[in-house]
Every structure is written in structure tokens, then in C-alpha cells.
Amino acid sequence: MDKNLEKKVINYGEAIYEATYQEMQRDNNVFAYGLGADDPKGHYGTTKDLHLKFGKNRCFDTPLSEDGMTGVGIGAAMAGLRPIFIHQRMDFLLLCMNQIVNMASKMRYISSGEHCVPLVIRVAIGRSWGQGAQHSQALQSFFMHIPGLKVIAPTTPHDAKGGLIASIRDNNPVIYIEHRMLYKNAGYVPTNSFEIEIGKGRVLKDGNDITIVGVSHTVEDSLRASELLKSVGVNAEVIDPISLSPIDYEIIRNSVMKTKKLLVVDNGWTRCGFSSEIITDVAINCEKITCERLGFADCPCPTTPSLEKHFYPNPSSIAKLANRMCGGNIDWSPPEVVQHEILSFKGPF
Amino acid sequence: MKNQFDIKKAYYLFLLIRKSEEKIIELYNSDKIKSPVHLSIGQEAIAVGVSLALSKSDIIFSNYRGHAHFIAREANLDKMWAELYGKSRGTARGKGGSMHLNDISKNFMPTSAIVTSAIPEAVGYAFALKYKKKNSVVICYHGEGATDEGVFWESLNFASLHDLPIIFICENNRYAIYSHQNTRSINDPIVSRAISFGIDAERISGNSTEEFFKATIRCKEKIKNNSKPQLLECMTSRWQDHVGVTQPELSKEEENNIKKAIKHDDLKNLENKLSKDEVLHIKKRVNKEIEHAIKFAEASDFPRSSELLENVYY
Incomplete structure (x- = not known):
């Protein structure tokens, strides 16, 4: 079988890992960070051991400071890097709203095209087993409202991988929404790197x-x-x-x-x-x-x-x-x- | 960048800033300028002193009170004026105004109108410089008002944690609009708080261009020797209202402070160190450049309506 067409059954979490790994390998400017990005659990396995494979400057833990860390990602993106900022729950994005809405989404417009912000913000929506009022919110409409932001929420492992790769390569800020209940979903996913088109259902x-x-x-x-x-x-x-x-x-x-x-x-x-x-x-x-x-x-x-x-x-x-x-x-x-x-x-x- | 303080250049930049802003005041009521303006009059010495100590490759993050930083960086004055006029030859083709100046050719990043918001960006940029093993430093200008925001300290913490090549230039004019620093935080110097975050910090009093220059040179030296991020608390005063072109309504005590500051205006000090001919020459040059910029702005068109939706996305 042609290697380019090879597909394997993997789950949604593995698809996110694979996308991140392949993009970090392809482009030195890609790095992943966030609270616990390099911890033993590695965000449900999606960043597991990336710090060992690519070095601790390319996958690292942060202070909780969600607001400041969003700005750091924006600044690094303006300087030509491609950051992936990771959150375990979408509820915490409320701490980043100023940076996302006032800064990331507007940088291109207020500089009339001189700057861009190729930043990916990965967030998981929680559900069940007591996640409750502040660990289960799905706030996609907040971000859909803002010109300058892209928002994607893949459902299948195939689109999780192709969507994350497309988000990393996109020159706009992208809110990449995951769902805690989808991580174990399995499906056929191309082994090689590929993109889906953001904006197509x-x-x-x-x-x-x-x-x-x-x-x-x-x-x-x-x-x-x-x-x-x-x-x-x-x-x-x-x-x-x-x-x-x-x-x-x-x-x-x-x-x-x-x-x-x-x-x-x-x-x-x-x-x-x-x-x-x-x-x-x-x-x-x-x-x-x-x-x-x-x-x-x-x-x-x-x-x-x-x-x-x-x-x-x-x-x-x-x-x-x-x-x-x-x-x-x-x-x-x-x-x-x-x-x-x-x-x-x-x-x- | 030279380690010697260039008085002539300092005087030229200082005068260019002062005269540009005085021109803004003069023209403001004509409604040709279509933008809120936050003037730097009284604070120019900081921008001039800092800028003279920088290299071309250094990166500038400023804020909505950014005319002085922009002009001292020798960014494009014509384009700045066109931007104030809302014209298509402006720094953001008329879409940014005074609060969002930028000049990528001078590494002058787009400024933000939200207090403190560009500070973590400046830190992120410094992170990228270190990541790419570049030798430049980031200059991050902000007011003391920025230190009221949590994200300021988040930024200092991260910069310190990663030993990033950044110099925070805190322009302490003691006022956030009309709110005095004493009503907003306990009465201690910002430097002592910055030091507790592992930042190498120094307070510079006297509002002297040359002192700000020397302090910035020291900061750059320390960063070159792998030292901590730097912060300069630059004591200064703002002689105009927070926004617009009106005079502030001050208490007697504060009025006297401003009078004192005006008496010690560093522009005059610099002028006194130059010959009459030199001064005359620079004054002519400054007038000519401002006239040119205003003509450039007046002659420029407003952007086409089709530009409304351009550059929302890449």
C-alpha cells in the first residue's frame, strides 16, 4: 500500500498528539505550552513526553497566569513562532478574554496587515462526573462573535488531526475546541500529515x-x-x-x-x-x-x-x-x- | 547606538516630539485629526534617552501614549501624521489612529489602547528572541498605571522565570487620568516590587534625557552579560490632560509641581549645551519635517470603502 494513503485506527486524543508531534518535527517554530503541558499525564496524552523529544523550550509548563500566558503566545507569534497554548477546560479562557479579544483578534487589522498572530489555543470542554458549573462550559459563541478569530470544534479523530495541523499552519489566531467525552473516540486517520480546510463542514x-x-x-x-x-x-x-x-x-x-x-x-x-x-x-x-x-x-x-x-x-x-x-x-x-x-x-x- | 550621549541628536528628537505634539494641540480643534490623542509633553526625555541607547534590531512595545516613543525611534513621521488624519497613507492606513501606531521597519510594534495589554506580548516577543538565539532586546514602555493590573506582574514573573532579554521602561507620572498613585497602591517604589519578582530594577529621578540614556545603556550591558530582565522606574510628569489637548485641572500643590518640572524642562537644558547655530539649524529642520508630514497627511486620500473589510484575517 502506498505509504501516503496509509490509515490507522487511533483515538481522538492520539490524533491530537500525532498532529502536534508531526508539526513540531516539521517546523522548529512550533512549540506547545500551558499548565501541565510537560507533566506525566501530558494533557490526556496529547503532549506526553514532547519535552523529552523536542527539548524543554518547545514543550513547557507555565505559571497559572492564563491572561499573561496568552499575551506571551501572541507576542511570540508576532515574532514568527507558532505557539500552541493548551487549557484543560474552556472555563479558564474567561481569564484570557482581554488578550484574545482585544489583542490577538485585532493585531492584523490595527496594523493594516503588517502583523499576524499564528497562535493556536487548545481548550477542552468538560462534562459529567461532577464537572459542574465551572468545568463544563461550552463558550464557543463568545469567540464566534469576534472578527479576526477562527474557531473550530472537530468531532472525529480524522478531523481532530487534520484540523489541528490546519490550525497550526493558519496565520490567524485559532480557538481549537476539544471535548473531554470525545478523547476515546476511535476512527481511521491518515498516518501522514494532512490538513482539513478550516471553514468546510x-x-x-x-x-x-x-x-x-x-x-x-x-x-x-x-x-x-x-x-x-x-x-x-x-x-x-x-x-x-x-x-x-x-x-x-x-x-x-x-x-x-x-x-x-x-x-x-x-x-x-x-x-x-x-x-x-x-x-x-x-x-x-x-x-x-x-x-x-x-x-x-x-x-x-x-x-x-x-x-x-x-x-x-x-x-x-x-x-x-x-x-x-x-x-x-x-x-x-x-x-x-x-x-x-x-x-x-x-x-x- | 553609541555609548556616548549625542546631545545634538537628543535635542533634535526631543524638539521633534515636542513640536509635533504642540502642532497637534494647535490643529486639534480644526477636526482634521480624527483620533483621541494621549500627549507625552513633559515625558519626552524618557523616550529620547532610551531610544538613543538602542540598536536597529531592538524591538519596541509602546502604548496609547506613544507619539514620543514612535518619534524618538525615528519611525515614519509622515505616516504618523497621516494616521492621525485617518488617511490611507497612515501607519495603519487610517484604521488605527493615534492609539495604534506601528512601524515594522523600525521594529515598532502596534500599540494597544488597553492599559498593560501589550506587556505580555513584549515578554512573548522577548521569549521568541531567546528561542531563536537573537541578540536584540525588547523595550517595553508602560506607565505606572499598568502596574495596577494583574497581568503586569504575571508578565514580570514569566520574564524573570525565563531570563528574557527585556527592559521594562516604567514612565511614572503618578497619575492614571486623575487618580494619584497613592490612592491606587501602597506607597512604595515600583522598583522594590519588581525586585521581589527577580527583576533587576532601578529608579531614575530628575527627568533627564542623558540619565535615561545612561541607565538604558547599563540595562543593555547587564542583559548582554546574561543578567535578569531589567526595569527602569523613570520619574516624570505629564503636563497635559490624560487625553485630548486640554490642560489638567490641578490642585495648587500639583500645579506647583508641574511648574517646577516645566522650569527644569530638559529640552532647555539640552538647548543650552548647543551653539546658537546648532540650535537654529535643528529648529529649522524640525519645522520643515513637521510641515512636510502635515502636507503629506493633507495630500493623502481617505481609505476606499472597500478597505473596511480588509485585513481582518490573514
């Missing part, structure tokens, strides 16, 4: 009856919902946008023109979020489309499992709403689907 499952668009982990649950829907004769099309800014509006419009029904399942709160953006675009550009949306409940995330299960959309709630939109029986109760990644997660974080 992907139809993960073809269908004619309804378009379901997820984000990050809810793409996974939307695929599960599409399986449930088969039992009631509904053939759903499932789209993974991958890139949240820029958004591939075209792929969504094309799908809803065919299905006439759109269900957006955000991995986040619905108000002023990804679902608002997608439904607005479809309302303006496509005729006679029925739209619905699901997302986090309108409250902070509780820690107790008995309440947490009502906080997130799940395959059953997605399937139920989709079926109703397709004119199906409103009393249909889809069976509960086992979400292995969530059940098997026993913390600590």
Missing part, C-alpha cells in the same frame, strides 16, 4: 427527511439519534460543521433546501449561540424551512447526575423532537441510548 450521514446539525460532542449524539429515527422511518441527514468561524453556511443551506427541516443541536446554551446563528442564516436565505433547536438547559450545569441528565440534550430527546418535526407521533418515546463515553468516565477531570 462535513455531511456525516446522508438523509432526506430532516437536517440535524450538531457541535462537537452533540454531533455524536445526533448520529445516535439518527439511528433511533430509522425505527420510525425517518431518514435524517447529520452535519458536522467542524468549523464554527468561519461557518460553512453553504453545506447547511444545501441540506435544508432538500429536507425543509432543520434541527440544530448545540453543545452549549441556545440563546445568542451557534443555533441562533444557523437558524438566522437559514431564515434569511432559504424558504419555507421548519426550524427547531436544542442545547444546554438555561441554567449553570449542576453536578449531581440526577439533574445533570436533564441539562444536556441526548440521543432520545434529539430523536423525539426530530420525529415530531417530521410529523411523527408526538407520544413516541425512543429508547435510551447508552452513551459509553459518559458512563465510563469516572473523573477526576
Whole structure:
């Protein structure tokens, strides 16, 4: 087999590691840093032992100082390096907002193209086993709002690898959103280095009856919902946008023109979020489309499992709403689907 | 860069800054300048002294009160004026204004309007210089107001932790708009706090161009000998309002302090050390350069409407 086409089954975390390793090998200007980047766990294995392989100046631990460390990455990027700044939870990005919004996103504009900031900020969204109000927030809409930033949230190991490599090579600041519940997801990934195009979505499952668009982990649950829907004769099309800014509006419009029904399942709160953006675009550009949306409940995330299960959309709630939109029986109760990644997660974080 | 203080050049740069800003005051009410301005009048000695001690390859991070730093670095005055006018031949093609000057040919980085925000960038740039084994240093100008922000100390900590080639130039005029330093922090010198972070810090009083020059030369020497990051707490005073071209409304005591500072204006001290001919020659040159810059700005077009969406992304 041609080495260039070789694929291997690896998981999402391994795909991120592989992308980082290959880019660090390709380009001396790439370095990875963040709290615990060089610790024995290496961010769920994604940076494990990189400091031993590339030297401690290319993979290093930092003071907690999230705000300052973001600025350090911006400055280093302005000087021609390609930093990857890593956070274990997205909630901590709130400590970096001034640097991301006031500095990184504007540097090119206020210098009229003289400067650029090729900085990647990797963040993981947490979920389950007590992550609660401040370790589970999915704040993608904050960053989607800002011109000058790119935001991507890959779901599959393939896109995790190709998306990270594309982010590192991109000359703009990129917020690269991971999900804690996706790390063990396995799939075929090219062994060699490759990029996906930032700004292009992907139809993960073809269908004619309804378009379901997820984000990050809810793409996974939307695929599960599409399986449930088969039992009631509904053939759903499932789209993974991958890139949240820029958004591939075209792929969504094309799908809803065919299905006439759109269900957006955000991995986040619905108000002023990804679902608002997608439904607005479809309302303006496509005729006679029925739209619905699901997302986090309108409250902070509780820690107790008995309440947490009502906080997130799940395959059953997605399937139920989709079926109703397709004119199906409103009393249909889809069976509960086992979400292995969530059940098997026993913390600590 | 020479280790000898060049009085003629210092006087020229000082005068160029002073006269440019006086011209801004003169023209401000005509509404030709389309930008908030934070004037440096009273503080110029720092920019001039520091700049004369630098090499071409050194990197400058300034802030919204940046005219003096920009001009002392001999960055493009024509483009600065065009930027103030919002014109397409400006430093940011009219998209930045006074608060976001930049001149990449002089390693003068884009300035930020948010207090302290460019300081970690300056540290990150110094990190990159060390990473690439370059010999340049980063100059990071900031006011004492910046030391009120947490990220300032985060930056010092990281610079110290990694022994980065950076000189923090703290321009201490004691005021954040109208808030005196004593109402904002306990009454101790910033140097002592910086020293506790492992920074080599020194306070320079007297608002003298030559003293700031010598201190910067010392800092560069120390960095060359693998020493710690450096901080100079440069005591100075600002004679104008925080922003705009109005005079500040001061207490009697503070008014007297400013009067005293004006009496010891280092521009006059430098002038007194030169011959009449030299002074005359420099004055002519400065006037000519400012006139040229204003003509350049006036003759330039405003940017095309299609430029609105340019350079958002790479």
C-alpha cells in the first residue's frame, strides 16, 4: 500500500498528539505550552513526553497566569513562532478574554496587515462526573462573535488531526475546541500529515427527511439519534460543521433546501449561540424551512447526575423532537441510548 | 547606538516630539485629526534617552501614549501624521489612529489602547528572541498605571522565570487620568516590587534625557552579560490632560509641581549645551519635517470603502 494513503485506527486524543508531534518535527517554530503541558499525564496524552523529544523550550509548563500566558503566545507569534497554548477546560479562557479579544483578534487589522498572530489555543470542554458549573462550559459563541478569530470544534479523530495541523499552519489566531467525552473516540486517520480546510463542514450521514446539525460532542449524539429515527422511518441527514468561524453556511443551506427541516443541536446554551446563528442564516436565505433547536438547559450545569441528565440534550430527546418535526407521533418515546463515553468516565477531570 | 550621549541628536528628537505634539494641540480643534490623542509633553526625555541607547534590531512595545516613543525611534513621521488624519497613507492606513501606531521597519510594534495589554506580548516577543538565539532586546514602555493590573506582574514573573532579554521602561507620572498613585497602591517604589519578582530594577529621578540614556545603556550591558530582565522606574510628569489637548485641572500643590518640572524642562537644558547655530539649524529642520508630514497627511486620500473589510484575517 502506498505509504501516503496509509490509515490507522487511533483515538481522538492520539490524533491530537500525532498532529502536534508531526508539526513540531516539521517546523522548529512550533512549540506547545500551558499548565501541565510537560507533566506525566501530558494533557490526556496529547503532549506526553514532547519535552523529552523536542527539548524543554518547545514543550513547557507555565505559571497559572492564563491572561499573561496568552499575551506571551501572541507576542511570540508576532515574532514568527507558532505557539500552541493548551487549557484543560474552556472555563479558564474567561481569564484570557482581554488578550484574545482585544489583542490577538485585532493585531492584523490595527496594523493594516503588517502583523499576524499564528497562535493556536487548545481548550477542552468538560462534562459529567461532577464537572459542574465551572468545568463544563461550552463558550464557543463568545469567540464566534469576534472578527479576526477562527474557531473550530472537530468531532472525529480524522478531523481532530487534520484540523489541528490546519490550525497550526493558519496565520490567524485559532480557538481549537476539544471535548473531554470525545478523547476515546476511535476512527481511521491518515498516518501522514494532512490538513482539513478550516471553514468546510462535513455531511456525516446522508438523509432526506430532516437536517440535524450538531457541535462537537452533540454531533455524536445526533448520529445516535439518527439511528433511533430509522425505527420510525425517518431518514435524517447529520452535519458536522467542524468549523464554527468561519461557518460553512453553504453545506447547511444545501441540506435544508432538500429536507425543509432543520434541527440544530448545540453543545452549549441556545440563546445568542451557534443555533441562533444557523437558524438566522437559514431564515434569511432559504424558504419555507421548519426550524427547531436544542442545547444546554438555561441554567449553570449542576453536578449531581440526577439533574445533570436533564441539562444536556441526548440521543432520545434529539430523536423525539426530530420525529415530531417530521410529523411523527408526538407520544413516541425512543429508547435510551447508552452513551459509553459518559458512563465510563469516572473523573477526576 | 553609541555609548556616548549625542546631545545634538537628543535635542533634535526631543524638539521633534515636542513640536509635533504642540502642532497637534494647535490643529486639534480644526477636526482634521480624527483620533483621541494621549500627549507625552513633559515625558519626552524618557523616550529620547532610551531610544538613543538602542540598536536597529531592538524591538519596541509602546502604548496609547506613544507619539514620543514612535518619534524618538525615528519611525515614519509622515505616516504618523497621516494616521492621525485617518488617511490611507497612515501607519495603519487610517484604521488605527493615534492609539495604534506601528512601524515594522523600525521594529515598532502596534500599540494597544488597553492599559498593560501589550506587556505580555513584549515578554512573548522577548521569549521568541531567546528561542531563536537573537541578540536584540525588547523595550517595553508602560506607565505606572499598568502596574495596577494583574497581568503586569504575571508578565514580570514569566520574564524573570525565563531570563528574557527585556527592559521594562516604567514612565511614572503618578497619575492614571486623575487618580494619584497613592490612592491606587501602597506607597512604595515600583522598583522594590519588581525586585521581589527577580527583576533587576532601578529608579531614575530628575527627568533627564542623558540619565535615561545612561541607565538604558547599563540595562543593555547587564542583559548582554546574561543578567535578569531589567526595569527602569523613570520619574516624570505629564503636563497635559490624560487625553485630548486640554490642560489638567490641578490642585495648587500639583500645579506647583508641574511648574517646577516645566522650569527644569530638559529640552532647555539640552538647548543650552548647543551653539546658537546648532540650535537654529535643528529648529529649522524640525519645522520643515513637521510641515512636510502635515502636507503629506493633507495630500493623502481617505481609505476606499472597500478597505473596511480588509485585513481582518490573514
